[in-house]
Amino acid sequence: MPEPLLRVENLDVAYLAADGPVRATSKVSFTLEDGEILGLVGESGSGKSTVAKAAMRVLGQPAVITGGSVRFRGREVLRMSDAELRQWRWRDVSMVMQSALNAMNPVMTVLDHVLDTLAAHGITGAAAKKRAGELLDLVEIDRHHLRSYPHELSGGMRQRVVLGIALALTPPLVFMDEPTTALDVVVERQIMRKLVALQAELGFAVLFITHDVSLLLEFATRIGVMYSGRLVEVAPTQLFRDGARHPYSKGLLGAIPRIDSDEAPVSIPGSPPSLKNPPPGCRFHPRCADALDVCETREPPLVQIGADHWAACHVLEVA
């Protein structure tokens, strides 16, 4: 089998805090194929942004990648030299950071921001100005805002500008960390349609981090779920919607408030574990209704439980 576009294997990242390391991700493994949209959901603080930033190698102090590998078309990203990294980022990847609302330079206009990115890739002059206008159309912002400064834009407009910039060059791999949190459902839908159309046309792959599981169900190829630094389940979207197996995934699906139902959603009892002193065994066991004795002592590995379906849960192994 040919190498996938991106293969992340046993990725361990720790933040070295003064009072001990925070193990933000432990043994995270997944692949991303060309032209695929992998949705990543999970608990707040479970390491989703860390995974994306580690894979792009944009993590700074005090983070250290303590183990694992990240391969892009077979090449080890974690061993690239600075020069190779620059070249790789320039040609092959782009990212919308979760902090997009706050990511723009306050003294630069929207146009300046777009031109900067394009110029870094050798696109200048009239061609760049034309492209800037097209990008604003793509993210549904009136072109007169090319002359706006960040403080003159609403939250969702800033987020859309950053999204547009990430799509300026459509490299084969795009990381998007909660790119639509500040958008209303209508604009979000319009932009997601265009994104998916563009993605189908150009064939780039997307790692899409979000808390909006319902939205993800409408366009992702596969969905991965993180809990407390681990990937606990990965499945094709249909399968996930109709048959998520990990107790945390099931809890997550049950907690979604539904517009077409008067039933109040059910939140998962208990609270997420500390990453400094995680519970032994499965990290979800203190909140899990199905926990067995083994769950308290042994960490369940991510194993295949069906066609293209992976989960990390002792209960599923036994069944």
Add this chain to the structure above:
Amino acid sequence: MNAAATPLLELRDVSTSFRVGGFFTPRLLKATQEVSFTLDRGEIVGVVGESGSGKSTIARLISRLVPTTGGAMLLDGDDVLVSEPRRASLAYRRRVQMIFQDPFGSLNPVHTVAHHIERPLLLHGKATKENARSAALELLDDVGLRPAEDFIDQHPHSLSGGQRQRVAIARALAPEPDIILADEPTSMLDVSIRMDVLRLLDDLRHKRGLAILFITHDLAAAKHLADRIVVMYAGRMMEEAPADQLVKEPAHPYSQLLMAAVPRRGGSLHDPLPADPGTPPLVDPRPGCPFAARCRQTVAACTTTTPPVIQLGPGHRVACHLHTARTQ
């Protein structure tokens, strides 16, 4: 008017504009126009609507962070734009707290979580130097940052998006305000923690009579939490209705569009929507209804006159010529 009928907060035709464009060609962007609604003790009013429609501006107007260009804003029946014309008093700033939309920009990177929460506690006399830390720990626990000891001495950069959002919520709760203006307070939280935070807000309004303006894009959450929902488009109120009614029988074509776009089980990204795409100009807006260019139910008046806000039923108001015609 007797005291019981005076709402805690009332906005009457509040408008504001921003000067935009170049130095030589200044123009006015009308960010909110004639916005009117009330917010009472123990009440949660949801504000939904298009990105860029003026929702954050409304919250910033009420917090007195941007000036109004018209209208009145009454707190306990007193027009604060008249009694405190230049800037809000310390008392007002304690009573009205804001949770900002952007958790990455709203916390100061040089200060710890403890500082962010202890400062308002001390400033507004809700704690002493001796007990500020334990009060802060309690607030962190309330918003689900547990164990609170793990978080209190962190700097914002070592927190995830959702963790920062909860610090911002704890900070707003610290001075025991009467009103919380929550600008998308849960957008970066997973659904389970989101439920917990919303339940906390719900608890506070029941127990303490806290009033909450809940700006959100999560219509399902607004339906479950809010008493009433206000729908904004292009700086104007399109509709206001009891939450259930707005979701089940939206009267304004824009509200109908909004409801149709909510992701549903078994839905597809490509399911048709009941209106055309487009963005309304806020600088030099066309006459008539701002939604007319996208609306598929227009009548002649829609492109000539701004629809007045009319009463459709108890607590149900709408600005749409379709309904103006019907009620006449």
